[in-house]
Amino acid sequence: MAFPKKKLQGLVAATITPMTENGEINFSVIGQYVDYLVKEQGVKNIFVNGTTGEGLSLSISERRQVAEEWVTKGKDKLDQVVIHVGALSLKESQELAQHAAEIGADGIAVIAPFFLKPWTKDILINFLKEVAAAAPALPFYYYHIPALTGVKIRAEELLDGIQDKIPTFQGLKFSDTDLLDFGQCVDQNRQQQFAFLFGVDEQLLSALVMGATGAVGSTYNYLGKKTNQMLEAFERKDLSLALNYQFCIQRFINFVVKLGKKLKVSKNQRALPLEDCLSHRTLNY
Numbered sequence: 001m002a003f004p005k006k007k008l009q010g011l012v013a014a015t016i017t018p019m020t021e022n023g024e025i026n027f028s029v030i031g032q033y034v035d036y037l038v039k040e041q042g043v044k045n046i047f048v049n050g051t052t053g054e055g056l057s058l059s060i061s062e063r064r065q066v067a068e069e070w071v072t073k074g075k076d077k078l079d080q081v082v083i084h085v086g087a088l089s090l091k092e093s094q095e096l097a098q099h100a101a102e103i104g105a106d107g108i109a110v111i112a113p114f115f116l117k118p119w120t121k122d123i124l125i126n127f128l129k130e131v132a133a134a135a136p137a138l139p140f141y142y143y144h145i146p147a148l149t150g151v152k153i154r155a156e157e158l159l160d161g162i163q164d165k166i167p168t169f170q171g172l173k174f175s176d177t178d179l180l181d182f183g184q185c186v187d188q189n190r191q192q193q194f195a196f197l198f199g200v201d202e203q204l205l206s207a208l209v210m211g212a213t214g215a216v217g218s219t220y221n222y223l224g225k226k227t228n229q230m231l232e233a234f235e236r237k238d239l240s241l242a243l244n245y246q247f248c249i250q251r252f253i254n255f256v257v258k259l260g261k262k263l264k265v266s267k268n269q270r271a272l273p274l275e276d277c278l279s280h281r282t283l284n285y
């Protein structure tokens with residue numbers, strides 16, 4: 001077993017799956033995408049085939065190919081490539097987990113099955129355990145996203161004794177706004193070396209205060225640099241500056257949220273005054 005592996009920390013970009021105009025996966029740009037994340041955003045960890053990557057809307061064959069391409073193109077450039085392998089079918093999830101191990105991914109993550117839902121902690125744990133067992137050398141992360149799965153089992157409850165059941169358990173990707181639940185996950189597992197990865201980008205600063213060790217999110221694809229500045233300010237205990245960065249990021253996300261489905265960018269038009277939002281002119285510090 002490859003443990004203990006380097007702990008997953010800092011920013012993790014939840015990658016978009018690039019598509020052609022015909023709805024086919026555009027593998028040809030993944031190499032450039034890796035370079036962009038590393039060089040322009042300072043982000044060296046990625047989370048593939050998750051919510052942002054529309055993993056659950058892809059076929060199993062597509063998910064395998066996408067995972068493989070990211071691992072191949074990220075080799076010697078990225079620190080960690082985590083593959084989301086959750087599926088409604090246990091067999092498919094296990095197949096994807098095994099495949100992630102074969103191609104040399106650095107970890108796997110799994111959401112709760114969301115159609116016929118597990119209604120107790122034990123049922124959910126049993127499902128996760130079976131998937132994790134298909135890749136026994138890979139760090140395993142539980143991907144908690146109750147608003148989308150409808151599975152409301154509290155993460156804090158799930159984590160209680162989890163390593164006894166899933167020895168490869170390494171951390172939690174927490175995509176929810178319940179900071180009581182998140183804080184208790186951290187507080188009750190201080191003896192463990194788990195990664196606590198927060199997934200609500202607009203609230204990351206609050207989660208850092210609660211003990212988040214990193215973050216997985218869609219905005220780190222393009223706000224990675226800015227968010228890294230927030231992490232640095234937080235590390236230096238400059239909370240006022242960190243808050244300015246968080247507010248800046250919130251203004252951006254708020255703008256996009258308000259646009260909703262109307263968000264369209266023509267070739268010559270910027271969707272929003274990104275520079276105004278992100279430049280030092282707006283950040284009054």
Ligand SMILES: CC(=O)N[C@@H]([C@@H](O)[C@H](O)[C@H](O)CO)[C@@H](O)CC(=O)C(=O)O
Nearest residue numbers: 014050051052175199200201216217218
């Ligand atoms: C529901 C959703 O898509 N949440 C995003 C956030 O990064 C989200 O886009 C961001 O906080 C803006 O609201 C991530 O938690 C999802 C994610 O990490 C993933 O793509 O797997």
